[in-house]
Amino acid sequence: MAAKAKVTAIRGDDTTLGAAADAFLSTSRMDNANTRRAYAGAIDRTAQILGTERRLADVADTEVGAALKELWGESAAATWNRNRAAVASWLTWCQTKMR
Incomplete structure (x- = not known):
């Protein structure tokens, strides 16, 4: 059986999903309160399902897809697209940024 595919080229060594989410949500692109609220809702919920204490580098791309499907698979297309785009x-x- 082939090894599970990982989210490719994710950096961060021991960076957890929770720490990566916090770092992203602290960037200047989140200065607008409405943008931050929308992104935080999607990212935080996804990270919780995947495990906020898990290493970012250990998360398989299929797990991300499964989490998105679990959270918004039955939602309207606009909701699905908005949350998938945030994640x-x-x-x-x-x-590109995590070291």
């Missing part, structure tokens, strides 16, 4: 933005930021 994708966070993970992309982690991929």
Whole structure:
């Protein structure tokens, strides 16, 4: 059986999902209170399902997809797209900024 695929190129060594979420939500792109509230809701809920104390580098991409489906799989397309985009933005930021 092939090894589980990991979220590719995520940096952070021992960085946990919770710490990565906090770091992202503390960036200047979250200065607008409404933006921060929307992103925090999606990111925090996703991190909770995946385990906030888990290492970011240990999370498989399929787990992220399963968490999104669990949270918003039955939602309207606009809700699904908004929350998926927030989580994708966070993970992309982690991929490029986390050390």
